[in-house]
Amino acid sequence: MTTTVGIRSKDGVVLAADKRASKGFFVGSKVVQKLFALDRATAVAIAGQMSDAEYLVNLAKAERRLLSLRRGYPLSVRESARLIANIVYSGMKAYNPFFVELVVAGVDRDGAHVYTSDMSGAVTSEDFMSSGSGSPIAYGVLEQGYRADIDLDGARRLAESAVRAAMERDPGSGNGVDILVLPNGHAPTGVN
Amino acid sequence: MAADVGRIPFFYNTEGRLVQVDYAMQAVSRGSTTVGLKTKDFAVLASQVKPTRPLLEPAEKIYVVDDHVGATGSGYIGDVSTLVDDLRLAAQRHRLVYDNPIDMATLSRQLSEQLHALTMYAVRPLGASIILAGIDELGVQLLQVDPSGTAFRGAGFAIGQHADEALEAIGRGYRPDLTLDDALRLATETIESSNGGKGQIEFGVVQADTRRFERRPLENGG
Numbered sequence: 001m002t003t004t005v006g007i008r009s010k011d012g013v014v015l016a017a018d019k020r021a022s023k024g025f026f027v028g029s030k031v032v033q034k035l036f037a038l039d040r041a042t043a044v045a046i047a048g049q050m051s052d053a054e055y056l057v058n059l060a061k062a063e064r065r066l067l068s069l070r071r072g073y074p075l076s077v078r079e080s081a082r083l084i085a086n087i088v089y090s091g092m093k094a095y096n097p098f099f100v101e102l103v104v105a106g107v108d109r110d111g112a113h114v115y116t117s118d119m120s121g122a123v124t125s126e127d128f129m130s131s132g133s134g135s136p137i138a139y140g141v142l143e144q145g146y147r148a149d150i151d152l153d154g155a156r157r158l159a160e161s162a163v164r165a166a167m168e169r170d171p172g173s174g175n176g177v178d179i180l181v182l183p184n185g186h187a188p189t190g191v192n
Numbered sequence: 193m194a195a196d197v198g199r200i201p202f203f204y205n206t207e208g209r210l211v212q213v214d215y216a217m218q219a220v221s222r223g224s225t226t227v228g229l230k231t232k233d234f235a236v237l238a239s240q241v242k243p244t245r246p247l248l249e250p251a252e253k254i255y256v257v258d259d260h261v262g263a264t265g266s267g268y269i270g271d272v273s274t275l276v277d278d279l280r281l282a283a284q285r286h287r288l289v290y291d292n293p294i295d296m297a298t299l300s301r302q303l304s305e306q307l308h309a310l311t312m313y314a315v316r317p318l319g320a321s322i323i324l325a326g327i328d329e330l331g332v333q334l335l336q337v338d339p340s341g342t343a344f345r346g347a348g349f350a351i352g353q354h355a356d357e358a359l360e361a362i363g364r365g366y367r368p369d370l371t372l373d374d375a376l377r378l379a380t381e382t383i384e385s386s387n388g389g390k391g392q393i394e395f396g397v398v399q400a401d402t403r404r405f406e407r408r409p410l411e412n413g414g
Binding site for chain 2: 065070
């Protein structure tokens with residue numbers, strides 16, 4: 001269920017998600033948070049099993065904190081995505097998979113990034129990306145609307161309309177849109 | 193027979209002392225002078241960074257454990273940093289399990305248990321004392337934990353070289369209504385007067401209003 005969207009622009013990244021949690025054919029919650037900030041410059045959009053995804057996000061937060069305390073500077077977006085993917089991968093190999101599809105997005109010293117990690121632990125870097133049951137519909141909007149030179153505000157509007165389109169036709173998505181905008185230049189440099 | 197037992201270094205000697213633990217405390221008292229101060233509004237950690245050789249960056253002496261807790265130590269730096277690593281791990285584990293920042297009692301208890309375990313077996317007790325400064329539901333807290341595993345809670349601590357003189361100086365200058373600037377000055381003067389003003393001092397501060405521990409590193413790295 002769910003629709004999440006991540007878009008990379010030249011001056012930042014945007015994440016968007018609907019707010020519905022499904023229990024089979026029942027709407028379990030209408031106010032679910034599917035966007036999680038790992039810090040001021042990195043965030044994750046979750047789709048799939050809520051419990052798996054939330055656990056994974058908390059574990060990633062703890063591991064990121066420990067590493068950045070040890071070495072004195074925070075993780076890049078790629079390092080964060082790889083960290084999460086490695087946890088998911090070891091779950092899959094141990095026959096205890098995490099049923100998740102995550103979008104890891106953020107800004108770091110090298111600019112804006114959108115990565116996606118599925119339940120096999122594979123990581124790919126994308127310009128834009130959608131996951132969840134509404135993603136085929138969201139992709140229709142994204143493929144039409146995305147331009148390589150899109151600005152942050154354009155990306156924000158495109159992300160919102162992609163999720164709204166999915167909410168119109170996908171019964172697993174609905175009840176409003178959450179949007180998270182991470183502009184360039186907000187990457188923390190220290191650990192304090 | 194009794195005399196023989198006393199000669200096994202990791203058991204009690206005939207005076208009832210654990211000599212290995214005494215030696216560990218002695219190792220701490222050779223470390224750099226390190227103090228902690230606390231009022232109800234803040235806690236300050238300050239540690240002397242020993243004068244280094246040219247071309248050598250001074251070592252880190254104040255450690256961030258989590259958002260709301262900091263630590264410093266004296267003794268063998270390798271032992272101190274191992275303990276700090278474990279404190280950081282305990283803090284993050286607590287967040288994972290309870291979705292809440294760790295409290296000072298749980299954190300210091302974990303440290304005590306770890307140090308105490310090394311007094312029970314034929315191993316080397318760690319030569320490090322740790323001062324923890326942090327904030328939790330019970331307010332700002334300052335704790336010292338020694339190689340024996342003993343934990344002290346209080347408003348002023350000093351460990352390392354000249355700790356007795358330093359503690360005396362803190363006792364003379366301490367008032368419960370100290371401002372943060374006063375406390376930083378008192379810590380500086382204490383460390384400088386106890387060892388002849390050699391080296392630099394690194395600070396860490398936790399405040400009740402921000403509920404955050406902040407390290408104040410030396411200007412030239414560290």
